[in-house]
Amino acid sequence: MTNDPLPLAIVLVSGGLDSCVTAAIAAQTHTLAFLHVNYGQRTEHRERKAFLELADAFQVSETHRLDVDITHLARIGGSSLTQLDMDVSEADLENEDIPTSYVPFRNANILAIAVSWAEVIGAEDIFIGAVAEDGSGYPDCRPEFFEAFNQVIHTGTKPDTHIRIRGPLLHMTKKEIVLKGIELNAPLDKTWSCYQSGDKACGVCDSCALRLRGFQQAGVRDPLPYTVRPFYVPES
Amino acid sequence: MTNDPLPLAIVLVSGGLDSCVTAAIAAQTHTLAFLHVNYGQRTEHRERKAFLELADAFQVSETHRLDVDITHLARIGGSSLTQLDMDVSEADLENEDIPTSYVPFRNANILAIAVSWAEVIGAEDIFIGAVAEDGSGYPDCRPEFFEAFNQVIHTGTKPDTHIRIRGPLLHMTKKEIVLKGIELNAPLDKTWSCYQSGDKACGVCDSCALRLRGFQQAGVRDPLPYTVRPFYVPES
Numbered sequence: 001m002t003n004d005p006l007p008l009a010i011v012l013v014s015g016g017l018d019s020c021v022t023a024a025i026a027a028q029t030h031t032l033a034f035l036h037v038n039y040g041q042r043t044e045h046r047e048r049k050a051f052l053e054l055a056d057a058f059q060v061s062e063t064h065r066l067d068v069d070i071t072h073l074a075r076i077g078g079s080s081l082t083q084l085d086m087d088v089s090e091a092d093l094e095n096e097d098i099p100t101s102y103v104p105f106r107n108a109n110i111l112a113i114a115v116s117w118a119e120v121i122g123a124e125d126i127f128i129g130a131v132a133e134d135g136s137g138y139p140d141c142r143p144e145f146f147e148a149f150n151q152v153i154h155t156g157t158k159p160d161t162h163i164r165i166r167g168p169l170l171h172m173t174k175k176e177i178v179l180k181g182i183e184l185n186a187p188l189d190k191t192w193s194c195y196q197s198g199d200k201a202c203g204v205c206d207s208c209a210l211r212l213r214g215f216q217q218a219g220v221r222d223p224l225p226y227t228v229r230p231f232y233v234p235e236s
Numbered sequence: 237m238t239n240d241p242l243p244l245a246i247v248l249v250s251g252g253l254d255s256c257v258t259a260a261i262a263a264q265t266h267t268l269a270f271l272h273v274n275y276g277q278r279t280e281h282r283e284r285k286a287f288l289e290l291a292d293a294f295q296v297s298e299t300h301r302l303d304v305d306i307t308h309l310a311r312i313g314g315s316s317l318t319q320l321d322m323d324v325s326e327a328d329l330e331n332e333d334i335p336t337s338y339v340p341f342r343n344a345n346i347l348a349i350a351v352s353w354a355e356v357i358g359a360e361d362i363f364i365g366a367v368a369e370d371g372s373g374y375p376d377c378r379p380e381f382f383e384a385f386n387q388v389i390h391t392g393t394k395p396d397t398h399i400r401i402r403g404p405l406l407h408m409t410k411k412e413i414v415l416k417g418i419e420l421n422a423p424l425d426k427t428w429s430c431y432q433s434g435d436k437a438c439g440v441c442d443s444c445a446l447r448l449r450g451f452q453q454a455g456v457r458d459p460l461p462y463t464v465r466p467f468y469v470p471e472s
Binding site for chain 2: 077102103107112152
């Protein structure tokens with residue numbers, strides 16, 4: 001224990017690989033508060049388990065865990081992640097269209113909650129594990145989106161607060177994220193990334209494909225069990 | 237009925253005077269969809285009644301009414317509107333401090349939901365009854381905040397959407413809002429603005445004080461019943 005506590009940061013923790021590595025980065029300089037949201041995604045039950053296991057692994061205190069229900073996003077619809085009558089697109093990492101798994105404006109909804117919480121608990125940094133490069137194609141994962149959001153925070157909160165969004169993975173490839181997680185001893189075995197439910201990850205959805213390709217390029221075996229482990233040809 | 241339907245707009249409807257007049261302005265050019273949120277405010281029960289009566293008055297179809305629970309903002313706290321152990325500040329219309337009724341970053345939370353809904357139902361305009369001039373002192377009611385939010389929408393939604401926030405009351409005084417509502421035959425008798433609960437409006441909270449001063453300056457009697465009707469000296 002130190003008499004000079006680290007400043008408080010909120011980390012958005014879905015329970016996936018990226019949020020786990022983001023938490024490991026934030027833990028180097030901050031005391032952590034974890035925010036998890038249930039937006040009615042198919043795999044919420046499994047993701048919440050990962051969130052709680054990660055909160056334990058990072059020794060996040062009970063008062064610094066916030067679990068929020070925004071299942072109205074599922075009622076609003078528009079995404080294969082929340083509408084059971086829409087198929088989850090199979091991975092096509094060369095396709096630049098926005099995938100059907102895009103949940104309209106989801107990150108803005110989550111960040112708004114994080115900022116409200118930050119203003120009350122006195123956190124000045126909000127860490128999000130969004131990835132722009134090598135990413136998902138979601139518009140609300142782009143650096144311009146986060147820059148604009150920082151301006152919304154600057155104009156829309158009390159003048160004596162200085163809250164900002166930090167996306168340490170924004171310009172990293174999945175390979176670099178995997179290597180960073182291993183370097184920091186992040187508990188990658190406690191994470192869940194797959195968009196399908198099941199005991200094992202499917203291996204073929206967008207999220208599994210990106211994750212598996214990252215581990216493969218890093219030369220590390222993903223500790224999670226998979227139904228299928230496709231082999232991705234590395235780009236030349 | 238016309239064969240050329242009006243474009244769809246979402247109106248944020250708290251149930252207060254400002255949202256009612258905003259809906260009346262939007263109704264001149266758009267088919268209306270109404271969004272109401274419960275953020276755990278003390279007077280939600282009364283506000284929701286006003287919302288439903290206004291939706292009926294504006295003939296909003298059932299599929300275009302969305303009522304969302306974001307009571308996690310009350311769990312997060314930080315406002316006298318949601319924390320019963322904090323007093324609602326009495327009005328001091330000359331005081332430039334942020335009032336205790338400020339709910340941290342509330343408007344960003346509500347607008348994020350509206351944008352998600354707009355993206356799914358195909359609405360391009362989101363009307364909010366925020367007032368900057370003669371206003372409440374809330375940081376998330378300032379024109380700079382809405383300009384920044386429009387940039388967040390531009391960067392964070394699908395490229396083929398063109399959603400924008402419209403705040404027709406932003407630069408109006410309460411007097412002008414009252415006069416506009418009367419000009420457009422807005423159902424002002426169905427609205428509720430008071431921050432206290434009760435059968436009658438209290439007349440002394442920030443919101444009542446602003447409203448009553450507006451009616452007084454417009455030379456019109458507010459149709460709502462009040463416990464106290466203080467007299468505000470008009471500015472010279």
